[in-house]
Structure formats: structure tokens, C-alpha cells
Amino acid sequence: DTGVSQNPRHKITKRGQNVTFRCDPISEHNRLYWYRQTLGQGPEFLTYFQNEAQLEKSRLLSDRFSAERPKGSFSTLEIQRTEQGDSAMYLCASSLDVGGWYEQYFGPGTRLTVT
């Protein structure tokens, strides 16, 4: 069990550019979540997948954001035409849904800075 990994750990981009982040969940976990955390705030839910199906999207996820989880393994989060307000830590978490409550394990995050 190597834990949840995220790449890159840091990304600096210019406004208007597109960026893509990757999350590799714990191998047997079927659920994968994306959250965003701005400075001084708690994480905010963006979206989650059960296997390859995207089951819920937050209203925070504007049409510039898209997430995929092909084949139910790793996931990518793409932000198109980045804005300065997109600067945040993007967190990925995974869990194993076996019925009832299931712990979400978090990755270290990708810190995005839009200049």
C-alpha cells in the first residue's frame, strides 16, 4: 500500500493556460474524490467517481474544469483557461466502498499557482 499519490506536487502557470493534474489512488479503491483547498479554508468537494463513473459534481466545478477516470484507475483533473482564482491546493482522496462508512485516504495535493 503506497498510499494516494498526486502529480505534480506544484504547478505554476500563467493565466489562460491549461493545466492537468493526475491522481493515483490506492490500488484496490473503487472511489476517487477531488477537493480544492484555498489558504485558510477547509477542503471543498469538487467531484467523485465510483470506478469509471463520475457520480457527483459540485457547483464549484465550472465548465472550465473536467475530470476523468478512465478504466476506473487513475484520475485526471484538467482546468482550461486558468484564472487567478483557480490558485489553490487540489486534493485527491480514495476509498473502498464495501457498504456502510468507508475512510477516505488523502494524497499530498497539487499546489496550483496562477500568475
Add this chain to the structure above:
Amino acid sequence: GDSVTQMEGPVTLSEEAFLTINCTYTATGYPSLFWYVQYPGEGLQLLLKATKADDKGSNKGFEATYRKETTSFHLEKGSVQVSDSAVYFCALSNTDKLIFGTGTRLQVFP
């Protein structure tokens, strides 16, 4: 919508002092409640949880009791250590996603 309110930090304590971090929530139904901790330079980790009213979650000397009548889930520890210095997040889950509070930074000095 559902929400979590935490006391603002930082909370500054001497080693071996008693810790309380207040957390209250607003939610429909019967959410599960959690405390997560984020140590410097590390990812979020689950500290403890409670899934129904009057449940007490505990771990590493920390405790919190799910109080439905006061919609609270306060975090306590009888004797803090320097190594407990971190940011603590209260959270709830009604379905699948977690809803977090803003976090409370704890600083413990020797």
C-alpha cells in the same frame, strides 16, 4: 446546505495542557462526523470518527462525542504534546462527500 463551524485558531498551549477545539454542524438527516488532522508537510489523515448520536470517537488520546441535541462534535485531549502541533479539521458526511470546517491550527510549546 450542510455546513461545519469550527473555532478559529491558532490555539496555543503548553505541553501537557488540556485541549478543546469546538465544532458545531448544520445538517439534514443523521450525518457521520469526523476529525481530520494535517501535520506540517503532510496530507490529511483521519483522526477519529463517530457515525451516530452519542458515539464517542477516540484515537491517540483524542476524543470527541457526537452530540445531536447540541449539534456538536468537540475535540478534546487531556494532555497535549509538541508533536500534536497541526491543523485540525472537523467534517461531516451525509452521503459520500466530506464537508469540512475551516480548520483550527494548534501550536504546542514545550
